[in-house]
Amino acid sequence: MAGNSQRRNTRQTSKAGAPKGTGGKNKDTLKGRGKTLPADERPWHKGYSGTEKLPSKTAWKQDKEKKAAATEGRAPKIGKPGTKDTTWGRGGSGRRSPVPTRTRVAPGRKSQTPKDAPELLVGRNPVVEALRAHVPATALYVAQGIDIDERVSEAVRTSADRAIAILEVSRAELDRLTGGVLHQGLGLQVPPYVYEPFEDLLATALEHPAPLLVALDGVTDPRNLGAVIRSAAAFGAQGVFMPERRAAGMTATAWRTSAGAAARTPVSQITNLTRALKQAQQEGFVVVGLDADGETSLYDLEAAVGPLVIVVGSEGRGLSRLVGQTCDMRVTIPMTTNVESLNASVAAAVTLAEVARRRSRLG
Structure with missing residues (x-):
């Protein structure tokens, strides 16, 4: 006989069959899972804001998010218990404070910085002078392992007295935040200025x-x-x-x-x-x-x-x-x-x- 009919163990039936995962036909088919719940309603998500006791794994996620937010100088992505308000995503009423970063743009185009983005003032003398001038600041970034002199001590002491968050970060992280500008191990984050109408x-x-x-x-x-x-x-x-x-x-x-x-x-x-x-x-x-x-x-x-x-x-x-x-x-x-x-x-x-x-x- 011609063709493949002389081969051994050849398939004699069609490969087509019932599609997998249907669970049957008509009324016996599997039902959908419904809409996807927002983060503040998922007990396993770090943004959960229900009144029930948090599962241990969720509590661990939220604690990790709080530490990361403190390091990056932003609001944590965690809802307020009992409010179903995450203040950062879907249905949120607040805004997180972004950390200034460098934005990659196409050649020939200027980098666009959001108008409401905070600014990072760098350098030991500029930071100390800004604190002396009572510039409203939200965070002081101190690089790990820098040489401590009078300016660094004054900046840390003044920030602590004014309840300004003091964040110790690596030099690589401070380089990223400043866009490669010479920072001498110090950076002061100031909020966007509120203009008068x-x-x-x-x-x-x-x-x-x-x-x-x-x-x-x-x-x-x-x-x-x-x-x-x-x-x-x-x-x-x-x-x-x-x-x-x-x-x-x-x-x-x-x-x-x-x-x-x-x-x-x-x-x-x-x-x-x-x-x-x-x-x-x-x-x-x-x-x-x-x-x-x-x-x-x-x-x-x-x-x-x-x-x-x-x-x-x-x-x-x-x-x-x-x-x-x-x-x-x-x-x-x-x-x-x-x-x-x-x-x-x-x-x-x-x-x-x-x-x-x-x-x-x-x-």
């Missing part, structure tokens, strides 16, 4: 006998921002505002440079600076822009005694065209020698001091 900033300023605000037009150096806030607090300004884009924000560096003034001086971020200045003008403010080629001398600024907004330009190009056109007047700072321009924060300090001097003569 611009409308509230205007309303608060108008409640004072002599309203005074400072606007920043494209100031990109956070140290200049911190220095301006410090000067604004020193000379009686009620707040500072600047654009969200192409401008420095309230980072840990700005906090440190302000020497604690940022804690008592409201700061607002606005979408459009020109629109915000026009809104201030409608409320009765005189908008004055600092310009090296301004037509009015600072010493002749009669409007300094009334509601005033001082606009400080960027470090390089000064006031932008639209902002300069929106200002009621442009003011120049007289200088005895031929200097090209003053630093943005220095120019703001000089102007604020002159405004404070003029107002003190009336008071």
